[in-house]
Structures are given as C-alpha cells and as structure tokens.
Amino acid sequence: MQIPVQLGLFEQSKTPQKKKQESEWGTFKDSLRAPVHRWFTYPAGFSYKAVEHSIERFGILPGQTIYDPFMGSGTTNLTAKTLGIHSFGVEAHPFVYRITTAKMNWCIDRGEVLEFLKVVRLELPHLSQSYHPDQIKETFPELILKCYQENTLADLLALRILVCEQKMSADLRExxxxxxxxxxxxxxTAATGWPYIAPNKQKVTSMDKDVLTEFSNLARRMVDDIEEIKIWSNGRYQRTTHTLINGDSRDTTGQIPAESVDHVFTSPPYLNNFDCADRTRLELYFWGEAKTWGEITRDVRDKLMTSATTQIARSDAKYEISAELQADCSDVAAFVATAVAELSTRRLHKGGKKSYDLMVAGYFNDIHQIVRDVYRVLKPNTKALFVLGDSAPYGVHIPTDKLIGEIGLGVGFSDYDIEVLRTRGDKWKANPQRHSVALRESIVILSKK
Ligand SMILES: C[S@@+](CC[C@H](N)C(=O)[O-])C[C@H]1O[C@@H](n2cnc3c(N)ncnc32)[C@H](O)[C@@H]1O
Structure with missing residues (x-):
C-alpha cells in the first residue's frame, strides 16, 4: 500500500501557534467556546473550526450541501447553517439526535422563554417540596440517587415534570x-464531569448549586447564544435547509438521494472502545428514557456501529469479516483477518479477555458500508473528510486511517490523502507491555472523480 502521509494541514504556511490550534481540531475544545455549539458537552465532538477550514479550503459555497454521516452534537451542521450551506446529518443515538435537532432550531422567542421561567419560579418550589423521599427513590435508578443531594433531586424532578408537562410549543419544550x-x-455534587461519571467521588467544590437559579441563568445564556450565532451568520442561515435523520448511516438509500452532496465532513467513532451509549447514561436515566444497562443496550448501543467491546455478544455472526468487504477491498479484509486472529489469541492471556478481535472485524464491516454510502451520495469531483484516530488494542496496531483510505479506493474513490493532526497516547509508547507505536489522530481525505 502506497500511502502519502503529511504532518498537518497546509504545513508550509504554519506558525507554531497555528499548528497547536489545528492539533486540537479532533477535540471539542473550540466548540465549547462557541455559541450554541457549547450547549451540550459531547465528549466525542470535534472543533467547528475544522469544519470551517474544510469548507474554505475546498471552496464550498452558500447554497451547496454538506453531509455528516455521524452527526453527533451537530458541529458540521451548525457550522454549515451559520455559513449559509445546506446540510444532511445522520445520528443513530436517539438522545444525541434530539439534542442536536434542538440546537439547529434558532426560532426560539425570548419572551416565551421568560414566560416559562416565571412559571418555573412559581411552581417549582412547592412541587419539589411535595415529593416524599420514597417517591424520588422509586423514580430514579441508583446512579442518579448517588449523584445528587436529596433536595437537589427533588428540584430536578419538579423541573422534569414542568418541562415535560407544561403547556408550550414543541420547539420551546425541546x-x-x-x-x-x-x-x-x-x-x-458527584464527579459527573465528561466523559465518566464517578458517583462515589465528590467534586472538589461539592457545594450544592441551586437548580432554579442555574436553570434560569442557563436558559437566558442560551437565548443570548441564538442571537450571537445569528449575528455570526449575518442572515445567511435563513436561506438554508437541514435534513437531520435519526437513523443509520450504513445505508441512507431512500433518505439521502444519490449524487446530492457537495462535501462530507465527519468523524466516525474511534476504534478505541469508547462506549457512546454509556457516556449518556446519566441523561438517559434522568429523563426516564432507560432504567437499566439492558435498556440502554436495546435502545441505543445496538443501534450504533461497532466500536466498543460492550456492544459485542460473541455468538453473533455479524462479527465475521463480511463478504462485501472482502469483495470490495481484499487487502483490507486480509489485514483485518490477521489482526483479528492475533487478537483472538492475545485476549485469552489477558485478565479482561476483551473481545477486541470481534470489535475490529465489526468496525471495518460497518465502516465499509458507510464509506460506500458516502460515495453514493457525493456528486462527482468532491471530497469526503474523515477525522479519526488509530488504535492498538492489546498492542496490535490498527492503522485506521490507511485502512479507511484503502476502503475508499475499494468502493470507487479515485484516491486519498492522510494528514496527521497530532500524535497521541505517547505514554503507551513507554510501556512495552502494550505497544511501541505512537498513536495519532488524522484526517483522511477521499476524492471522488
Ligand atoms: C465521533 S462522534 C461524532 C461527533 C460529532 N462530530 C460532533 O462534533 O459532535 C460519532 C457519532 O456517531 C454516532 N453513530 C454511531 N454509529 C452510527 C451509525 N451507524 N449511524 C449514524 N450515527 C452513528 C454516535 O452516536 C456518535 O454520536
């Protein structure tokens, strides 16, 4: 495999400060400082600046269409909307999809927001006091009970009821x-910072914050954010349409027409055993959308492409390398088969015996389908950019970027480039028990003729 690897984008013109900024494009740091983007701290999110850069670099203009097959918290779609570009987005996680749909709706009336805040100020205190502790215990799973003090939880339950049941428009409720x-x-008061929840650990500043005050402040800040992003957009957002789909980007036939998209900017789940479903456990439990691990598996985990061992039942035949992957990309299928065989031996000598072997096979089966569908929806003479990291489960290095590039060639793309954003995981390098390769985060650029 002949693979061109460049260190960073536009290397020739970069100052050290610019290089540092670009090395963070695969992270959510920039987006946490940007209006509306910051409404939901999504640990799997990337930088809106990376999307802006790609739009500028590849000359995507207002009125054209961009697609993100792993929409997540909507960074690509929000950026497109701000710049007057139409978008498609597909997200399989129902809760994340719901959050993003609300972030894309900028028709929220400040007066109506203030009206509801008035209702909350009046109703919440006595509603909260009306709950018996047993009622709260019966309402929430253990995890939630451990994360909040009793009075806070009573306030939150009252707030949940007001948000879900008070009469208001669907847009405002969302x-x-x-x-x-x-x-x-x-x-x-528990250590609930992203991405992990540690209910038995207290935050350093574990003073209870007041639900009513925080809720009002946050709602006002979010309305201000909508005003701010509209100013950024300078009216361009008004001429755009956005089709957001709660579905599966492995096959969007019937949802996204063939050759309808001018650019793809996306980031698939990394092959690093990060369980996107579990990371939203606190939220799913709070809203009553799941009560147990099993319900999260059925309603969320099973809908996502394979990228974590927690998704895997070893008896499931879907983790055999697919005939389609073998037919389209025999080199990749052969590489994956060797890695799978090695991992199936290594796991037997490890305490956790994690199913990394099947995770790797499932990951490439799924990515193959997604890259094939991306090829279908792109117009001729366009590019698809995938931001992603490689990985080395049980010390077996899987160069995800090169393999996705090769899969691209297998499904019809004419060529690909890999540009490295940053190396990462150097601490593993020093540990001979694991592996000796510095991991990296890159952008794979697939070109369609
Ligand atoms: C790395 S995150 C993308 C984050 C996004 N770039 C952002 O800034 O928020 C990958 C997303 O893909 C979603 N996902 C996983 N499998 C999917 C599938 N088959 N179809 C659509 N979305 C999927 C996950 O739920 C997750 O939100």
Whole structure:
C-alpha cells in the first residue's frame, strides 16, 4: 500500500501557534467556546473550526450541501447553517439526535422563554417540596440517587415534570429539554464531569448549586447564544435547509438521494472502545428514557456501529469479516483477518479477555458500508473528510486511517490523502507491555472523480 502521509494541514504556511490550534481540531475544545455549539458537552465532538477550514479550503459555497454521516452534537451542521450551506446529518443515538435537532432550531422567542421561567419560579418550589423521599427513590435508578443531594433531586424532578408537562410549543419544550440536560452535570455534587461519571467521588467544590437559579441563568445564556450565532451568520442561515435523520448511516438509500452532496465532513467513532451509549447514561436515566444497562443496550448501543467491546455478544455472526468487504477491498479484509486472529489469541492471556478481535472485524464491516454510502451520495469531483484516530488494542496496531483510505479506493474513490493532526497516547509508547507505536489522530481525505 502506497500511502502519502503529511504532518498537518497546509504545513508550509504554519506558525507554531497555528499548528497547536489545528492539533486540537479532533477535540471539542473550540466548540465549547462557541455559541450554541457549547450547549451540550459531547465528549466525542470535534472543533467547528475544522469544519470551517474544510469548507474554505475546498471552496464550498452558500447554497451547496454538506453531509455528516455521524452527526453527533451537530458541529458540521451548525457550522454549515451559520455559513449559509445546506446540510444532511445522520445520528443513530436517539438522545444525541434530539439534542442536536434542538440546537439547529434558532426560532426560539425570548419572551416565551421568560414566560416559562416565571412559571418555573412559581411552581417549582412547592412541587419539589411535595415529593416524599420514597417517591424520588422509586423514580430514579441508583446512579442518579448517588449523584445528587436529596433536595437537589427533588428540584430536578419538579423541573422534569414542568418541562415535560407544561403547556408550550414543541420547539420551546425541546429548547428547555436541552437547558435542563445541560444543567444535570452542573448541579451534581458527584464527579459527573465528561466523559465518566464517578458517583462515589465528590467534586472538589461539592457545594450544592441551586437548580432554579442555574436553570434560569442557563436558559437566558442560551437565548443570548441564538442571537450571537445569528449575528455570526449575518442572515445567511435563513436561506438554508437541514435534513437531520435519526437513523443509520450504513445505508441512507431512500433518505439521502444519490449524487446530492457537495462535501462530507465527519468523524466516525474511534476504534478505541469508547462506549457512546454509556457516556449518556446519566441523561438517559434522568429523563426516564432507560432504567437499566439492558435498556440502554436495546435502545441505543445496538443501534450504533461497532466500536466498543460492550456492544459485542460473541455468538453473533455479524462479527465475521463480511463478504462485501472482502469483495470490495481484499487487502483490507486480509489485514483485518490477521489482526483479528492475533487478537483472538492475545485476549485469552489477558485478565479482561476483551473481545477486541470481534470489535475490529465489526468496525471495518460497518465502516465499509458507510464509506460506500458516502460515495453514493457525493456528486462527482468532491471530497469526503474523515477525522479519526488509530488504535492498538492489546498492542496490535490498527492503522485506521490507511485502512479507511484503502476502503475508499475499494468502493470507487479515485484516491486519498492522510494528514496527521497530532500524535497521541505517547505514554503507551513507554510501556512495552502494550505497544511501541505512537498513536495519532488524522484526517483522511477521499476524492471522488
Ligand atoms: C465521533 S462522534 C461524532 C461527533 C460529532 N462530530 C460532533 O462534533 O459532535 C460519532 C457519532 O456517531 C454516532 N453513530 C454511531 N454509529 C452510527 C451509525 N451507524 N449511524 C449514524 N450515527 C452513528 C454516535 O452516536 C456518535 O454520536
């Protein structure tokens, strides 16, 4: 395999400061400082600046269409909307999809927001006091009970009821759904920072924050954010349409027409055993959308492409390398088969015996389908950019970027480039028990003729 690897984008013109900024494009840091983007701290999110850069670099203009097959918190779609570009987005996680749909709706009336805040100020205190502790215990799973003090939880339950049941427009309800969601980790006394929840650990500053005050402040800030992003957009957003789909990007036939897209900017789940479903456990439990691990598996985990061992049942035949992957990309299928065989031996000598072998096979089966569908929806003479990291489960290095590039060639793309954003995981390098390769985060650029 002949693979061109460049260190960073536009290398020739870069100052050290610019290089540092670009090395963070695969992270959510920039987006946490940007209006509306920051409404939901999504640990799997990337930088809106990377999307802006790609749009400028490849000359995507207002009125054209961009697609993100792993929409997540909507960074690509929000950026497109701000710049007057139409978009498609597909997200399989129903809760994340709901948050993003609300972030893309900028028709929220400040007066109506203030009206509801008035209702909350009046109703919440006595509603909260009306709950018996047993009622709260019966309502929430153990994890939630451990993360909040009793009075906070009573306030949150009252808020949940007001947001879900108070008479208001559907748009406003979805807006407040996001406000209350953003509040959840804010007012917890347990270490609920992203991405992990540690209910038995207290935050350094474990003073209880007041639900009512925080909720009002947050709602006002979010309305201000909408004003701010509209100013950024300078009216361009008004001429755009956005089709957001709660579905599966492995096959969007019937949802996204062939040759309808001018550019793809996306980031698939990394092959690093990060369980996107589990990371939203606190939120799913709070809203009553799941009560157990099993329900999260059925309603969320099973809908996502394979990228974590927690998704895997070893008896499932879907983890055999697919005939389609073998037919389209025999080199990749052969590489994956060797890695799978090695991992199936190594796991037997490890304490956790994690199913990394099947995870790797499932990952490339799924990515193959997605890259093939991306090829279908792109117009001729366009590019698809995938931001992603490689990985080395049980010390077996899987160069995800090169393999996705090769899969691209197998499904019809004419060529690909890999540009490295940053190396990462150097601590593993020093540990001979694991592996000796510095991991990296890159952008794979697939070209369609
Ligand atoms: C790395 S995240 C993308 C984050 C996004 N770039 C952002 O800035 O928020 C990958 C996303 O893909 C979603 N996903 C996983 N499998 C999917 C599938 N088959 N179809 C659509 N979305 C999927 C996950 O739920 C997750 O939100």
């Amino acid at each position: 807006f407040f759904f996001v406000v209350a969601t953003a509040l959840l980790r804010e007012v917890s």
